Amino acid sequence: MPRKGMRSIFFKSSSPSRAIIPPPSQSRPFSESLMDENIDLAESLITEWDSDVSSYCKIISLFHGDRTEAKQYLRSVRDLQSAMQLLVTQDSASDQLVRAQNLMRMAMKRLEKEFYQILSDNREYLDPESVSVSTRSTRSSAARSSVSDLEDDESDEEFLVAGESISEVEIISTVAMADLKAIADCMISSGYAKECMKIYTIVRKSIIDKALYHLGVERLNLSQVQKMDWEVVELKIRSWLNAVKIALKTLFYRERILCDSVFPGSFPIAETCFAEISGESGMILFGFPELVAKCKKSPEKMFRTLDLYEAISDHWPEIEYIFSFESTSAVRTQAINSQIKLGEAVRGMLTDFEMAMQKDSSKTAVPGGGVHPLTRYVMNYISFLADYSGILADIVADWPLVLQSPLPESYFGSLESDNSPITVRIAWLILVLLCKLDGKAELHNDVALSYLFLANNLQYVVVKVRTSNLKLLLGDDWVTNHESKVKQYASNYERMGWSKVFASLQENPTAEIPPEQARDSFKKFNAAFEETYRKQKAWIVPDPKLRDEIKVSVAKKLVSAYKDFFERNRVGSESFVRYTPDDLGNYLSDLLYGSGGGGSVSSSSLSCDWPRRQGR
Incomplete structure (x- = not known):
């Protein structure tokens, strides 16, 4: 070894005073x-x-x-x-x-x-x-x-x-x-160093590129994405959502660890290698969401767009750390730009969704006054939006709701004045739906059926709010306020739908009246009840709880009044009595199931395949 060779340099004599030192010219x-x-x-x-x-x-x-x-x-x-x-x-x-x-x-x-x-x-x-x-x-x-x-x-x-x-x-x-x-x-x-870095980046970049390719990440341009069917784009989004997790938590993150381990004493070299290995792949990975955001917007694309936005938001700490180098700042910028474009796309789709509701012009009444397809579609859509309330709150934070004219506070159902923008916007979308339902109620040729239609649809709205994350946004007061409106609509149905039957009975059922008048009252009651029963046999209340409440309320008033009249006046009027009080209860129990079925009604411009949220 070199250090052992040092011993041959020196030579010592037995006498220190006579050490032999060669002259400078010879050594x-x-x-x-x-x-x-x-x-x-x-x-x-x-x-x-x-x-x-x-x-x-x-x-x-x-x-x-x-x-x-x-x-x-x-x-x-x-x-x-x-x-x-x-x-x-x-x-x-x-x-x-x-x-x-x-x-x-x-x-x-x-x-x-x-x-x-x-x-x-x-x-x-x-x-x-x-x-x-x-x-x-x-x-x-x-x-x-x-x-x-x-x-x-x-x-x-x-x-x-x-x-x-x-x-x-x-x-x-x-x-x-x-x-x-x-x-x-x-x-x-x-x-x-240059030769070392070249070998390292060539080998490692091929590994990262191959891994991302197998995860479904590929270089695409806007024209290619726009030409794809939405089902194909959706599959690519699902692949991307899986790929971004693995890329950030495994591929890029641990590639940086490897760079730091191989070049621990050369920070600029480690940075340069990592940038060359991961920079291009990072740009491709985070460029895809922006391409999706620039595609044609439609309501069914909303939730996958939110998934992309949420993924970038959730993984931002990893993005910021992994690509913290100045040489990889373009990747961070691309991720931010994609998130901005996705947010703009979501706001655009929310606007389009509202406009589609307002422009809905379907003129077909729902058979039996059941729940309108528009109500089902809109409320399912909005309840899914509530699952993204955190992300939506970020997207609409600086996007205030602008109305043509101020609305009374009651229109929003007792919302507090300090509610978040997303809460106000969700309440507004439901309000737009309820206003459209008011108009569609007029399509029914019977006033009582119109009120039943309103009760059914508002009940569907309330149940959807109460059983989803919408309740966390809108609050208990909103639910209570609209539940009282359902009861009001049901009461109006009861009053208008059974008015002729109640009117056929004496104002005071227990009062004594002549036999001829009693027989005439039984005849009027029979005719009014049969007409009402025949008409309402096709009417429907899909919600079991609301249906039972309505029938119990009608039966409690009608059977009670008829029983008093029946017991006081049936003697001498046997040939005119068709129904006992128990008969009325049995007939009423058969109502509001809808003998004709719910039917199928198009929801006009809002009609589309319900967005599938696989993987969530």
Whole structure:
């Protein structure tokens, strides 16, 4: 070794006073002698591992076994570099310097091959998962220094001890990273940083690009996306939502860990390598949401657009950390731009959704006064919007609701004045629906049926709010206020729908009346009840709770009044009595189930396939 050669420099006689010191003209400086020895030792090792000289070296790696020769090789290259630096200061045109430079080129050629070989052969052990585990579990252990610490032979024993507690994959990964770091340090200190970086980025970029491709991430342009059917775009969105999680939590994040591990002492080099490896892929990954946002907007695209917005928002801390370098700022900018465009698309779709409701012009009455398809569609849509209330709150925060004229507070159903913009906007969308339903109620040719229609549809709205996240937005007061309106509509139906039947009875059912008048009252009651029953047999109340409440209310008033009249006047009027009080109860129990069925009504401009939210 070079240090052992230092002993030959000095010679001592038995007598200190007679030490033999050659005259300056006949001796060589200490540094020159050490320099020549370093070059000679380097030449012996470098030529031994020259693939052009030895066929054995073409198939065997320098970094095999216990790494003893690898340590000696790297140390000799470092010593050769020191010798070259000294030669340059003495004689930049000397034959010795030319010899050293040729040896350095041979050494770098060998190290380039070793560097590439380790990167290629250990792909499965340098995958992001292995890198993360090994660096996390052994970052401070001797395992990381077993090869890179070329001066400490005891580290090998420590590595073996550390290796007992970690898996084989972690050991291989750790050793590979240590080898890569050792080679990188040597090449960089020898002035071959550019060559080292080129090999590293080519190999690692291909791995990242291939991984993203298998995750379904591909380079697309706006024209390609716009030409796709929405079903195809939706599949790509689902793939992207899965890919972005893996890319940020595994691929990019752990690729940065690997860069920092291989180039720990060269921050600019680690940054440059990571930027070249991940920059383009990051731009492609976060460019896709912007392409989706620029496509033609329609209500059924709302929820996938929100999924994209939410994914970027949720993963922003990872994006900001992983791409924190100035050289990767374009990726951060692309992610921000995509989120901005997605937000604009959502606001546009909310506006279009409201306009579609307001422009709805369907003129077909719902058979039996049941729930209108428009009500089902809108409330299902709005209840799904409530699942994204956090994201929507961010999107509409600086997008206040602008009305042509101020509306009374009661129109919003007792909303507090300090409600968030998303709460006010959701309440407004429901209000637009209820106003449209008021108009559609007029399509029914019976006033009582119109009120039943309003009760049914408002009940559907209230139940949807009460059983979804809409209740968290609108609050208990809103629900209570609209429940009272349902009862009011039901009461109006009862009053208008059964007025003729109640009018056929005496105002005071217990009062004594002549037999002729009693028989006439029974005849009027029979006719009024049969007409009402026949008409309402096709009417429907889909909600079981509301249906029972209405029938109980009608029965309680009607059967009670008829029973008093029946018991007072049935004697002498037997031939005119068709119904007993119990009969009335049985007939009433059969009502509001809708004998004709609910029917099918188009919801005009809002009609479309209900947006599917697979994977949520």
